[in-house]
Amino acid sequence: MHEMALAESVVSIAEREARRAGAERITSVRLEIGALSHVVPEAMRFAFSAVSRGSLAEGARLDILRVPGRAWCHDCGREIEISALGDACPACGGYSVQVTGGQEMRVKDLEVA
Amino acid sequence: MCTTCGCGRAEVTIEGEGHGTPHHHHHHHGDHDHSHGHGPLGAAHAPGLSEARIIEVEENILAANDAAAAHNRAHLEAAGVLALNLVSSPGSGKTTLLARTAQDLKARMPVSVIEGDQQTSNDADRIRAAGVPAVQINTGKGCHLDADMVHRALHGLTLEAGGALFIENVGNLVCPAGFDLGEAAKVVILSVTEGEDKPLKYPDMFAAARLMVLNKADLLPYVPFDVDKCVEYARRINPEIEVLTVSALTGEGLDAWYDWIEARRREAGAGAARQAAG
Numbered sequence A: 001m002h003e004m005a006l007a008e009s010v011v012s013i014a015e016r017e018a019r020r021a022g023a024e025r026i027t028s029v030r031l032e033i034g035a036l037s038h039v040v041p042e043a044m045r046f047a048f049s050a051v052s053r054g055s056l057a058e059g060a061r062l063d064i065l066r067v068p069g070r071a072w073c074h075d076c077g078r079e080i081e082i083s084a085l086g087d088a089c090p091a092c093g094g095y096s097v098q099v100t101g102g103q104e105m106r107v108k109d110l111e112v113a
Numbered sequence B: 001m002c003t004t005c006g007c008g009r010a011e012v013t014i015e016g017e018g019h020g021t022p023h024h025h026h027h028h029h030g031d032h033d034h035s036h037g038h039g040p041l042g043a044a045h046a047p048g049l050s051e052a053r054i055i056e057v058e059e060n061i062l063a064a065n066d067a068a069a070a071h072n073r074a075h076l077e078a079a080g081v082l083a084l085n086l087v088s089s090p091g092s093g094k095t096t097l098l099a100r101t102a103q104d105l106k107a108r109m110p111v112s113v114i115e116g117d118q119q120t121s122n123d124a125d126r127i128r129a130a131g132v133p134a135v136q137i138n139t140g141k142g143c144h145l146d147a148d149m150v151h152r153a154l155h156g157l158t159l160e161a162g163g164a165l166f167i168e169n170v171g172n173l174v175c176p177a178g179f180d181l182g183e184a185a186k187v188v189i190l191s192v193t194e195g196e197d198k199p200l201k202y203p204d205m206f207a208a209a210r211l212m213v214l215n216k217a218d219l220l221p222y223v224p225f226d227v228d229k230c231v232e233y234a235r236r237i238n239p240e241i242e243v244l245t246v247s248a249l250t251g252e253g254l255d256a257w258y259d260w261i262e263a264r265r266r267e268a269g270a271g272a273a274r275q276a277a278g
């Protein structure tokens, strides 16, 4: 998916919040990115450094907290962890896997100066 | 990876919008799904860095798009219009299917189309040639439509109650998956020449879609494509996904596609009636 457009949203959210707080500069931005979300962390880093140029977030550190993919296996009735959509249940090998978490893409917090 | 496409919003052009006139955005405050930062008072002071403060944000990165999509959806529901977002890789037959659909359905219901491509108005021209209104969005280097582009395009269309609006997204099986446009459902088109493993390779799109249309069924005798395997893979990603096999070229299977559209249109009509009553 489109990390460039997502990075633009991250910068605009961060700038809005920094201005609201009367800050002059954003020194770091923390994201929470689920393993089953539409974001490739490396692509997000690249995009963020490109689109933050000239903004309050220029030069800011980007921290990405990874949230594991969670699912429910209907075959064995277990709560499981998966790393990608379409993965088999690690316990029983079945594919009746229903995603229950790990799809978030959030700006968690900022550090400003 | 789509970071190379450098989607610049300034490049987006929409047929019917005057050049150089900035678009008027409605701002909808109050429907953001986030808690605002606590500002200076709630800020924590990091030891040793007297000026440094932490601002809690907790906001979905797609919040602005989701708010614009909710606005489109409210518009469409109130107008009693069924909106479908068609997604696929380039060349799977979206425009061919839509031109034929427009031709076949326009006597039954008001049909309109929003076309998304990086460049050219070829697809909107093909739809207009089929006798229904169409607005072309050119995204420039952008690889997906977003809710604001669709909102702007909606201003160039007259929405008639009981109608169907088809939105042909930019040909791309990755980027459009996360961007809600305000549609009632996403429809993913996969042609049989693309290989049956695509649901596993591009799971986000198949997870987001309500219906998978397998197109170019007329070519099944000539290409190794296992329909049952493809459906099994798609349901591995999305157990609820519905499947139709069609040929936009020969017309095979299109009656079932039209029945599916009619069923969704009844749902949209029921939604509009509920809104009017409540």
Ligand SMILES: Nc1nc2c(ncn2[C@@H]2O[C@H](COP(=O)(O)OP(=O)(O)O)[C@@H](O)[C@H]2O)c(=O)[nH]1
Pocket: B088, B089, B090, B091, B092, B093, B094, B095, B096, B097, B171, B215, B216, B217, B218, B219, B246, B247, B248, B249, B250
């Ligand atoms: N054989 C066959 N070709 C098709 C069918 N549907 C579309 N095509 C061809 O596939 C090519 C791409 O179609 P188009 O509608 O432009 O795809 P889009 O990029 O998804 O909009 C064109 O040459 C169409 O004529 C079909 O059902 N069968």
Ligand SMILES: [Mg+2]
Pocket: B094, B095, B123, B168
């Ligand atoms: Mg097309």
Ligand SMILES: [Zn+2]
Pocket: A073, A074, A075, A076, A077, A078, A089, A090, A091, A092, A093, A094
């Ligand atoms: Zn299991």
